[in-house]
Amino acid sequence: MATRQHGLRILARKFYDRDPRQVARDLLGKVLVRRRGKNRLKARIVEVEAYLGEGDAAAHAAAGRTARNEALFGPPGHAYVYFIYGNHWCFNVSCLPDGIAGGVLFRALEPMEGIDEMSRARHLADVGNLKVLTSGPGRLAEAFGITRQRDNNKDLTSAQSDLWIADDGFHPPRIVACRRIGITKAADLPLRYLIPGSPFLSRKQVGLM
């Protein structure tokens, strides 16, 4: 029996217990939900990237298990949050069984609910500017108040959690796979997945497949 919250079906652990490439694809169109007291933030996933295990030179898991990337090696459906370029948090969900590394990076969302609160979290003067709210990994983490201290290794499959991912019945009309952004190693693999035409993508699609 799937867990439901306000008509949203929370994705169960088995959803994440698969190859990150498959999970990434299937995450497109799903909804990221953050509960903050009586308020709620909701946004649809429009762009993600798959990061594989120790064979993927671009993955944080490439060098093996460390304190930093522990969440990637743990059980599926948990948050992996890391700090980058001295400024930004990036949010991932772990895939594959306990002991095997893999994850999906959230790169862009389409805001649905809690716009005012997201704008405040992003320190934006113009509340109407939805495009810069959650289009980019650092931006969406800031909008959702995601930090390592607060969310790393958090279970995203529980209704008790304040952060989870749900299916609201939406299915993307199309999905495109292309090259990942901002990496130098293993840069040619088509592991970036997006909903083509979405105004909320972090960048235009480069190359394609």
Added chain:
DNA sequence: TTATGGATTAGCT
């Protein structure tokens, strides 16, 4: 112990 570079963003030219 020191050096290097990164799964980025905002602001300026």
Added chain:
DNA sequence: GCTAATCCATAAA
């Protein structure tokens, strides 16, 4: 289009 900002994990010494 270009680059500074700014921290931390990892590599090198």
